[in-house]
Amino acid sequence: MNQNPNSRRVELWPLRPFPKIRPGDDLASLIASALANMSLTLCPGDILVVAQKVISKSEGRIVRLDTVRPSERAVELAARTGKDPRLVELILQESTEVVRVGVQVIVVEHRLGFVVANAGIDQSNVSDDGGEEEALLLPEDPDRSARSLRDELSALTNVTCGLIINDSWGRAWRRGVVGQAIGVAGLQSVVDLRGRRDMNGRELKATDVAQADELAAAGSLLMGQADEGTPIVLIRGFAVSGADGDSRALLRPRSEDLFR
């Protein structure tokens, strides 16, 4: 890899068609098949961006709401927010702190450390019968999920790629969701450019770039959330900086948090 890391273009490939995922499905095999169907061969340096939904579904992180008994606190928060008390109960169970409460939204610190609306729990895209009785939780440990899927793919293809599990989250001051990395394997999540020279030859001060989040956003562009979408995007040609990492590196330490 002595060549200029940015000398070539980067390609984003949506892997399609890709089947609907059910609990227990073997994602690695399905990804390998999807690649083969597109005559694509996994290459070193490739990065796969995988939607959280298919990871959670394959891991069976589905909860039927009629099995959830809301606590008193959940009932109270449900009344304040207009949300389903059973869903609020799941949000509380998945969280370590309620950060803010608004109409239809409960911003929490997820047990994984992320500050996120509604604990990242999704009610859409879940139920097969058109009902609204199910909720989809984030994976138990998305970094572990990312490493496992990468390792299974490596066993199938003999190539070790980078892998990012992405979810679409809102932001405090900006409209619209963007893809963000919630699980990472095979690349560094935050790259420190300190010490490099800027375009005028001056040494850069502090420039930590959240490359895993930027890759997640890029992959997310091609996923869509409707019929023509796909949960898997291959990123080829991006010269990843840094060694192996995880999503915890993306968490701002509490000591630097100005908004809690």
Place this chain on the structure above:
Amino acid sequence: MNQNPNSRRVELWPLRPFPKIRPGDDLASLIASALANMSLTLCPGDILVVAQKVISKSEGRIVRLDTVRPSERAVELAARTGKDPRLVELILQESTEVVRVGVQVIVVEHRLGFVVANAGIDQSNVSDDGGEEEALLLPEDPDRSARSLRDELSALTNVTCGLIINDSWGRAWRRGVVGQAIGVAGLQSVVDLRGRRDMNGRELKATDVAQADELAAAGSLLMGQADEGTPIVLIRGFAVSGADGDSRALLRPRSEDLFR
């Protein structure tokens, strides 16, 4: 455009080499030349992501710090934050509200409406002589800058592309900066997927996707900030949703703001 919008791959092309920009430089001509040097022809549907720095520099948004007289409030905030009082004065002049104050950081509402650290003012990559006496402000009106540059490119190439001015900003709860759109022309910034069907055929509820921010993040990946970087990235093959838009659509309305 009857074909499946995601049937092909998306390509990201860093435009290199690209010259260092000085006040008054004609960015449109320089971009057209850079494209020609790479044997690339601008096509309908192409999107150019352009770093804020080169827009601000070409527009002469450079302030010599020795011309700045800090106000009493700036001196006080400088003492609290450890920042240069002259820089703090510029931050205050560019802002309508101080949102939070921390070590080396003043989070403000910029006069353009963005909530951003240090009013997006940059001290690196500015001075030619290695000194630190200059600051680079955001463009006066980045949406106008985006439209102008798009129109000038259209006059040169007879092709009207989408254009995003991006800057790398931090986030409240996540480490590392990511590319965000601060000026937009020729595409919608936030796409409403409401009413479409999800992968299980259910109608989606509310899914506003900040596609301009995701495109800015994707472009930002290839810019880098060091020697091998470039301030211009061409995105080809992405089926833009929606008509013309601007960066104001990315601002969360104050009435929905849970963190001020």
